[in-house]
Amino acid sequence: MNCTPSKQSIQAIIQACLFVITLAGLTACGGNSADSDELIQSVILAEATDNGTTVESLNLFLQNGNDRIINENETAKLGATAILTNGSSSDATEAMSWSSSDPSILMESNGVLTGITKGTATLTGTIFTPNQITTELLINVSDAEIVPSSLEVLWPNPAPPCTTLSTQIRPVEFTDGTVRNVTEWATWSTSNATQAEIIALLPKEVDFVLYTDQEVAFNINVDDVDYPQFLTATEAPQVSVVLQDGGTLLASGETRSLQAISVYPANGAVTESIEQYLDWSSDFPSIASVENTNVTGVGSGETVIRGRCGDIEEEFATLSLDVISIDFEGIVFFIDDEEIGSGEISQYQIINIGDEETKIRAFADLGQFEVQLEDTEDWEVTSVDSSGSVSDIASIRYEEDHLLLTPLSAGKLEIKAFFDEDESDDDNALKEAVLKLEIK
Template identity: 25%
Template sequence: MRFQKSKRLIAFFMVFAICLCSFSGTAAFAQTEISNLVLNKNEVSLEVGETFLLTATAIYTSGSTENVTVKTDWNSGASDIASVYAGSISAKKEGTAVITATYMDKTVVVNVKVSKRVRSLIKDVQTIDLRKGATKQIGLTAYYDDGTNEIVTNKAEWNIDNGSVATVVNGLVTGQSSGTATVTAKFNNQTVSVPVNIEIAKRVDPNVSEVSLLLKDDITITLTATYPDGSTKDVTDQADWDSEDPDVADVIKGKITGYGPGQTRVVATYGTKSTTIKVDVDNAVKLGLNKQTVMMKKNTTEPLTLTATYPDGSTDDITSRAEWTSSNEDVLSVVKGKLFANAAGEATVTAKYGGKSVTVVVDVDVPRRLLLSEDSLYVQSGQDHQLKLTAVYADNSTSEVTNDAKWTSDNEDVATVSKGNVTPRKAGEATIKAEYGDKSVTIKVSVDIPNLLVPNKKTVSFQMGSYEQMVLKALYTDGREVDVTNKADWTSSATNVAEVRNGLITGVGTGVATVTAKYGTRTAVVQVSVGVLKSLTTTSDTQFSMAKGSTKTIDLTATYTDGTANQVASEAMWTSSNASVVTVDAGVLKAIASGEADITASFENKTVTLNVSVDMADTLTAAPAFLSFDLGESRSIALTAKNKSGEAKNVTADAEWSTSNAQIAQVSAGVVTPVSRGKATVTAKYGGKSVSISIEIGVAQALDTDKKFLSVKRGQNAAIVLTATQSDGSKKDVSADAQWKSSNYKVAEISGGVVTAIGSGKATITGTFGGKSVTIPVEVDTLKYLKTNIILINIKQGASVEAKATATYSDLSEEDVTIPAMWSSSSIRVADVKDGVIKAISKGKATITVNYGDKRTYIYVTVD
């Protein structure tokens, strides 16, 4: 029985193995049948310059999957907007494109939207401070790489990190409740944020910062919030109130109540701001005086009343029971609240009772300011003048204190003073000072000093030998005008130019001098010029152009300070800074050669300078200012010169032409001839000016090909058209002129843009022209599939089976590759294979592998 069970078990496993092999063979066959092609994205949004990788997954009827991104055919419906290679999308310019992926007759499309690249996103609001229920609009402007901009407020994606504080819809922020939040806006690749404050006060202030209470006493504090916009609000009821020590004093909505002796602090908080109030609760009596300030006159008395307030609200007059003191007994004494004014000054009176004290400041004959009867004083010798001094007190009462004040003079040689009486001594100035109490006031006294000395003329001009009589008057504050010409002291700063005696000025030599008249402490001056040249002028322009060989006569006028004028061109000394360009003789200019020169005319101590240009250009312009062309062509440049008068002249043939690189381009009389491809600068010089023109010979701004990818078979040719975009925007087929290179000449060769397939494999073709390069991937003999005519075979030992291998290329053409394919067996003891002929050797199983190109397939063999 045990033997038979074992036999049945062995038979079961054999059947199971055969079924498993059959299932595996079927699965392998089914895997070649595709049911669906799936891409990782059906829609893609990109900015210009960005890339995105699409992946393609094949789902076979067997249920298995495979990444076939590389095997898939990818195409773009608008490669100028979005190109695709091996699933990689490259965004080129703004627009939409449809990408098509095809694999084993399955096609999937992907919609691609390309937008302009956002360089920056600018918000018009930096921070927001709102009250609850109020709104604020944020505006967004996108600035693109191409230099354009757009308002994208409604296109952006808006978010807020705390929706309970505020909400945001298309940039419109609405305050909901007190707090802070951050609004974020995102558009394409850019993000900006704006901090938001709702009902956030800038500060909060109580109406008092310190409170003194008796037991069971209370006081209500008012709390005011000030917002960033300057508005205020009573927030007493909305604030949070707290006491650091409720046993001393507690607080409810601003009402502070004293519960026990001591000190504490009450804190009021509103939003993010808080403030403190110092609270002092006392079980003892509270003292109060009937007067806060006291002003007294000397030798007078005045009573004070001291009152004590107790916790139960009762009061008591404790004037006679308190301890009274004065800070200055010489000024003020005090006995049981009665004040005695002893002398002028200030003292502080203190009343103490039961550990408490209260003070009051007392002024005795202390003025707030002193007033003099005069603001300034002008007196004559021998005439006394009485000043009056008035003291003004804090209660605005006044008293005359002329005789009580202290009077001083800072210059008693000029004036003395006694009890306000000023006695002038001699001409001059002195300052009188009056002092009373702790205040003082001053007045300036002028003795025999006029306010002003006025000559009849401030300037005198005449020729040598002439004279002028001056009249000098002294003006006083009382309106008097006194002729002091003969009383004043007259002096001249240059006696060799002008002499002066009793105001008579005489010219004795050419030049300038200052005549000064002095009377008392005042002086007056007169400016004198004798035979002095005031100006040297010409009616000619000081800057002009001349033609070579021409002449021009310049006039020259000398004007003197006395108003006379003479023509002095023939008498002046003329010089030229560049005689090889312009010569000058007695004001006659002659243009010799091209260039610039400064002509200077000198007469006495004056000069006139003229700037002369001969055949010189003020501006030099070239047309065109930029050239872009290729070998075999030539271009002409026109050169225009304008002189300082604005006259234009074509100087192309007269200019000096040069090139920065003669191996690239040569130039002669404005005609540019290309030598080789590259960049150079042509420079033209004329009339002291130069202008440069940039030259590009065969320089490409961009290269493009008509093919982005090539798939050919060995022996085939394929042409690539290479187009160059030049600096001026023109396009040119440069396939024959470009330099071509293959990364693998065993796979593909290239010449003149024509690709020749040599052997199977991959290569990259590179085309170079005008400093730019472009590459095109090339695949030769690229297989899509490799299959055999049989997948599962069961043969007897010693028998042979002939298998056939067929290759399917990317263009869906087929080829029998049985002979060129590589055949191998996983177990040559079971089955051997050569050129597709499978020979059974012994019982067992083997897997035949067929390799061709980059593909492989399998045949599963069972030998009975």
């Protein structure tokens, strides 16, 4: 096999000499993107500050969507939107400073409200950057009770196993006549932690994962009342597995991350990386070992990496993996399309004055692979035999993975190319070879 990928790293070698499975356009849709959204909004607010834009007003709210009401012993996360003088808006929640007018009725801590006792209190929110703005919001603390004797949970459909799923409680009526979201207020649990896991409690939804295809019992507790719920996973999604950045080929001694992409239909194709939910193993640990979601080449040969989902018996995800040993055998040069063999590299190669630009390339010979060397600006070009400076003898242009040499006058040059065998600072891993040129 003779492959010539453009990356110098061993990882790139493998990817280039492989049938690469391309996962273009896959966007994880099942998980919580709140952190990334907050980061984006923080950047918007920071850019507004840099541009001289100021905050004109603030809108304060409860993130669970309830309208300025909270029950005794209930907690609720606060949110704030900054209206800027340029007409745009930005999430300002992370930039806010909060306080309650009466902590005996309504307590605030780190952007989370807690209802203490029935009454009314004023919540004050202040932002200091890019300018100081303060806004107040009147909050009612209620002692009302839930009217219905049961809760309706809006379970996802489909509900594939080993996939991030989201659910919420349908807003319920209280004895004070209000209809409210109690999803955040509720305490969620499962009867068997090996079959299901609650992974995130958000203001408007709960994220969870199923690790079984059997019926799972959930319990939802609201205001010290238990509401049992049951859910059975639907059929497993389609899962494709590759090594991180693509490919199914691994070098001995190399460690790569596994990537498992789940695809299932739900209002369109939903895709998600689910490798963290699977239990991974290797058919032949002496060829490739697996720890968590990382696979390491140990020997050489073929093995199958298997990902299991909880107690589901059917095979969930597999990767047929080839592990190869890579041995450095030297550096090979090419002048235009002519290879300079090992028997010729010690001799001067002739380039005639008047010739057009000559392309000079170098490859690391790794047995099964030849890897084109990059970073040509790090190569050393010197003149020998006191024949003049390099610039007197030839004009040289450094491209990403080759040199372009135009002969100018008679003389001798030596071009030294380097290959970093393991991309470390270890000088013993740095290999080199010299190409000798004579301009006539």
